[in-house]
Amino acid sequence: MSAVTGAAILAGAKVFGSTSAPGTASNPTFKIGGDLEVNRLGFGAMRITGEGNWGWPADRENALKVLRHAVELSVNLIDTADAYGPETSELLIAEALYPYPTGLVIATKGGLTRPAPDQPVLNGRPEHLKQALDGSLKRLRLERIDLYQLHFVDPKVPIEESVGALKQMQDAGKIRHVGLSNVDPNEIARARKVVPIVSVQNRYNIEDRNSENVLAYCEKENLGFLPWFPIGGDRGLRPDNPLNVAAKAHGVSVYQVALAWLLERSPVMLPIPGTSSLAHLEENVAAAKLHLTPEDWKAIDAIAG
Numbered sequence: 001m002s003a004v005t006g007a008a009i010l011a012g013a014k015v016f017g018s019t020s021a022p023g024t025a026s027n028p029t030f031k032i033g034g035d036l037e038v039n040r041l042g043f044g045a046m047r048i049t050g051e052g053n054w055g056w057p058a059d060r061e062n063a064l065k066v067l068r069h070a071v072e073l074s075v076n077l078i079d080t081a082d083a084y085g086p087e088t089s090e091l092l093i094a095e096a097l098y099p100y101p102t103g104l105v106i107a108t109k110g111g112l113t114r115p116a117p118d119q120p121v122l123n124g125r126p127e128h129l130k131q132a133l134d135g136s137l138k139r140l141r142l143e144r145i146d147l148y149q150l151h152f153v154d155p156k157v158p159i160e161e162s163v164g165a166l167k168q169m170q171d172a173g174k175i176r177h178v179g180l181s182n183v184d185p186n187e188i189a190r191a192r193k194v195v196p197i198v199s200v201q202n203r204y205n206i207e208d209r210n211s212e213n214v215l216a217y218c219e220k221e222n223l224g225f226l227p228w229f230p231i232g233g234d235r236g237l238r239p240d241n242p243l244n245v246a247a248k249a250h251g252v253s254v255y256q257v258a259l260a261w262l263l264e265r266s267p268v269m270l271p272i273p274g275t276s277s278l279a280h281l282e283e284n285v286a287a288a289k290l291h292l293t294p295e296d297w298k299a300i301d302a303i304a305g
């Protein structure tokens with residue numbers, strides 16, 4: 001199946017028809033925390049590490065190229081975490097992009113360690129988060145992180161204690177904005193009593209709508225919502241996915257339609273598709289220019305509800 005490339009889109013060669021309801025793709029940017037304006041289609045930097053999120057990628061030069069090309073294509077929101085690698089994702093970002101271009105927002109996370117491949121361990125203790133943040137600042141060569149996200153709520157540590165540590169570090173000037181990840185509305189509300197929260201990152205895509213209530217909360221409160229696994233993660237999307245109808249109709253890839261669907265789903269949606277491939281990166285970024293027609297929405301709604 002052919003895909004719409006960044007170059008084709010820039011040349012105006014291939015776009016979907018006019019946007020229909022809910023029709024939010026016409027807002028190409030979002031201001032995280034009211035002041036960090038980003039293009040809504042970002043980049044997830046988990047896939048530039050080695051297998052199992054462990055170590056260096058097999059092709060390190062390619063990983064650096066992917067990061068640089070993302071910025072060339074106007075991506076200015078990059079999501080990472082100290083646990084990706086661990087550390088190698090952040091180190092590669094700095095190697096590829098430092099000194100950072102004006103307006104590039106690097107969102108990283110703490111609260112999850114990875115002692116072995118594919119073995120995440122939660123740690124939301126304040127002393128760990130403080131150390132984790134200092135490590136991220138050093139690896140990213142920054143004095144302040146624009147968006148620092150609590151990766152997971154540690155069931156052994158009340159969320160108030162974890163975000164309390166982030167508030168202290170914000171007061172110390174090391175964090176601009178605080179975000180959460182893998183949370184429910186109740187946890188967001190509890191955290192917001194301790195520190196302003198500007199974004200939430202949960203798993204969400206056309207086939208996985210468990211966080212619909214969290215998305216609704218974010219929309220109401222104007223918090224950025226960063227869906228992880230936006231195109232289905234390792235498993236990808238089902239072959240009978242409802243987006244196939246639109247993809248076939250327009251001769252583009254189902255992943256591009258999945259990203260266009262997300263962007264139109266909500267104005268606070270900030271998808272962060274992850275890839276280690278230059279070609280996939282171009283396809284994904286080009287999807288920000290796709291617009292679903294009323295017929296597309298009708299077909300999708302008829303199947304997906």
Ligand SMILES: NC(=O)c1ccc[n+]([C@@H]2O[C@H](COP(=O)([O-])OP(=O)(O)OC[C@H]3O[C@@H](n4cnc5c(N)ncnc54)[C@H](OP(=O)(O)O)[C@@H]3O)[C@@H](O)[C@H]2O)c1
Pocket residue numbers: 043044045046047079080151181182201202227228229230231232233234253255256272273274275276277279280281283284
């Ligand atoms: N907060 C959390 O707990 C959490 C958890 C997981 C992920 N994340 C974040 O969310 C980001 C996105 O999640 P993800 O990377 O796991 O999943 P994803 O973006 O849904 O999917 C990535 C997978 O899709 C493939 N892919 C990407 N673009 C494609 C395209 N155009 N056509 C076909 N295949 C394509 C990638 O392989 P190729 O490399 O071959 O392109 C990779 O296997 C991560 O990078 C990370 O920053 C956060």
